[in-house]
Amino acid sequence: MARFDPYENNGGTCVAVAGADYCVVAADTRLSVGYSILSRDHSKIAQLADKCVLASSGFQGDIKALQKALAAKELIYEHNNNKKMSCPAMAQLLSNTLYYKRFFPYYTFNVLAGLDTQGKGCVFTYDAVGSYERTGYSAQGTGSALMMPVLDNQLKSLVLSYCQLRTFNTKLLLVQDAVTPLSESDAVDLVKDVFASATERDIYTGDRLEIVVINSSGTHRECIELRKD
Amino acid sequence: MTGSMDLPAKGGFSFDLCRRNNMLQKNGLKLPGFRKTGTTIVGLVFQDGVVLGADTRATEGPIVADKNCEKIHFMAPNIYCCGAGTAADTEAVTDMVSSQLQLHRYATGRESRVVTALTLLKSHLFRYQGHVSAALVLGGVDCTGPHLHTVYPHGSTDTLPFATMGSGSLAAMSVFESKYKEGLTREEGIQLVSDAICAGIFNDLGSGSNVDVCVITKGKTEYLRNHQLPNPRTYASSKGYSFTKGQTEVLSTKITPLKQKVEVTEGGDAMEE
Numbered sequence: 278m279a280r281f282d283p284y285e286n287n288g289g290t291c292v293a294v295a296g297a298d299y300c301v302v303a304a305d306t307r308l309s310v311g312y313s314i315l316s317r318d319h320s321k322i323a324q325l326a327d328k329c330v331l332a333s334s335g336f337q338g339d340i341k342a343l344q345k346a347l348a349a350k351e352l353i354y355e356h357n358n359n360k361k362m363s364c365p366a367m368a369q370l371l372s373n374t375l376y377y378k379r380f381f382p383y384y385t386f387n388v389l390a391g392l393d394t395q396g397k398g399c400v401f402t403y404d405a406v407g408s409y410e411r412t413g414y415s416a417q418g419t420g421s422a423l424m425m426p427v428l429d430n431q432l433k434s435l436v437l438s439y440c441q442l443r444t445f446n447t448k449l450l451l452v453q454d455a456v457t458p459l460s461e462s463d464a465v466d467l468v469k470d471v472f473a474s475a476t477e478r479d480i481y482t483g484d485r486l487e488i489v490v491i492n493s494s495g496t497h498r499e500c501i502e503l504r505k506d
Numbered sequence: 507m508t509g510s511m512d513l514p515a516k517g518g519f520s521f522d523l524c525r526r527n528n529m530l531q532k533n534g535l536k537l538p539g540f541r542k543t544g545t546t547i548v549g550l551v552f553q554d555g556v557v558l559g560a561d562t563r564a565t566e567g568p569i570v571a572d573k574n575c576e577k578i579h580f581m582a583p584n585i586y587c588c589g590a591g592t593a594a595d596t597e598a599v600t601d602m603v604s605s606q607l608q609l610h611r612y613a614t615g616r617e618s619r620v621v622t623a624l625t626l627l628k629s630h631l632f633r634y635q636g637h638v639s640a641a642l643v644l645g646g647v648d649c650t651g652p653h654l655h656t657v658y659p660h661g662s663t664d665t666l667p668f669a670t671m672g673s674g675s676l677a678a679m680s681v682f683e684s685k686y687k688e689g690l691t692r693e694e695g696i697q698l699v700s701d702a703i704c705a706g707i708f709n710d711l712g713s714g715s716n717v718d719v720c721v722i723t724k725g726k727t728e729y730l731r732n733h734q735l736p737n738p739r740t741y742a743s744s745k746g747y748s749f750t751k752g753q754t755e756v757l758s759t760k761i762t763p764l765k766q767k768v769e770v771t772e773g774g775d776a777m778e779e
Contacts, residue, residue, distance in 0.1 A: 312710055
């Protein structure tokens with residue numbers, strides 16, 4: 278007997294890389310279902326606050342609902358506290374919102390990124406039910422398994438790995454050392470290359486790449502073409 | 507020693523392990539997946555013969571396993587076959603029938619006929635009741651004229667002026683239904699086949715990369731491998747990647763010396779050449 282399946286995977290991949298004073302967020306713009314393409318020009322990146330951006334892949338219906346819920350909660354926060362939400366505050370809110378639906382989850386794979394209260398780049402990576410962690414970089418979505426090893430190779434520092442082996446309390450070290458020493462243009466170059474590579478091998482990733490760079494001067498958006506097959 | 511001797515296997519599948527496999531699956535074992543070609547393959551008849559076309563992407567689920575595989579298989583000098591479905595099945599069945607056709611050519615002293623290949627394929631596939639997952643577009647030109655057929659995994663066939671198979675068949679067929687007419691020229695035929703394959707490449711996620719074309723006419727076959735390459739890599743980092751010594755973290759080192767001494771024995775037989 279065929280039961281109604283409430284979920285669907287619309288594919289796509291999201292990536293974010295944190296720098297000393299910038300943050301790069303990128304996602305492809307392909308929306309698919311099964312073997313068909315629904316749209317070649319659908320953005321997966323939503324601006325939640327001034328210096329805070331959410332990139333999500335997974336089930337588009339749940340993504341839209343989640344973005345709406347977060348925007349509403351952000352507005353209430355502004356009214357109550359007379360200030361805009363910071364990125365780490367939004368990170369906690371997203372985690373709570375996801376866990377609230379622990380037994381009928383949002384089918385969303387999120388990467389929250391922006392600048393923290395000190396102006397340093399921050400990236401938060403989530404699973405579908407709200408487990409999150411601040412990291413220096415992350416990839417989520419259908420192409421994430423293809424991208425993470427390359428990002429690990431290029432961005433993970435030797436010092437960080439050594440410390441992880443020697444101490445039990447790695448969280449402190451992770452936060453301090455959680456940004457890449459790469460320049461903004463090098464980070465953007467790496468993200469473009471890694472997306473072009475993932476597009477070669479993942480059928481759900483492709484069409485166009487949307488890159489958002491957040492730094493002290495604001496938010497800058499750029500698009501490059503990817504393989505359309 | 508007297509005992510019952512097992513009769514040699516008569517061929518076909520042995521279903522002995524099916525019960526064991528079902529039991530293992532019930533206990534949570536995940537069966538390995540098959541590599542499918544997730545394909546767009548097409549064929550059409552034009553005024554001088556047939557044109558076959560195929561994309562070049564082979565997928566394993568959502569991953570591209572081969573970006574430039576060959577889906578147009580040789581059957582005879584005047585007969586070629588495009589294959590969709592499980593890659594191993596299409597490869598094996600076309601190789602097998604190709605060998606059978608060659609033996610038949612030696613026995614009869616004549617050029618192979620498309621209907622011969624068709625009958626050999628369909629009887630094999632029917633005997634395996636659809637378990638050999640091969641969906642084929644068979645085309646060629648013989649003494650009776652140009653022929654184009656589709657063959658389905660369960661063994662049924664159709665004879666058509668234009669045909670498409672695979673996950674991208676709907677995208678390709680929409681192009682054929684719009685633009686096909688009888689009596690196309692060679693250039694028109696190649697162009698239409700390329701357009702249909704491109705429709706599959708860009709609109710079907712299971713198909714991609716390049717266009718392969720094969721033109722068969724009386725006395726001449728042209729296999730145009732990678733006739734079109736509409737999908738070059740879009741971006742390559744000019745910086746490149748360096749892997750210097752020391753970049754890969756060495757977690758631990760353990761050296762185990764092997765033999766301490768090598769003993770040399772005098773004499774012995776010289777090795778034969």
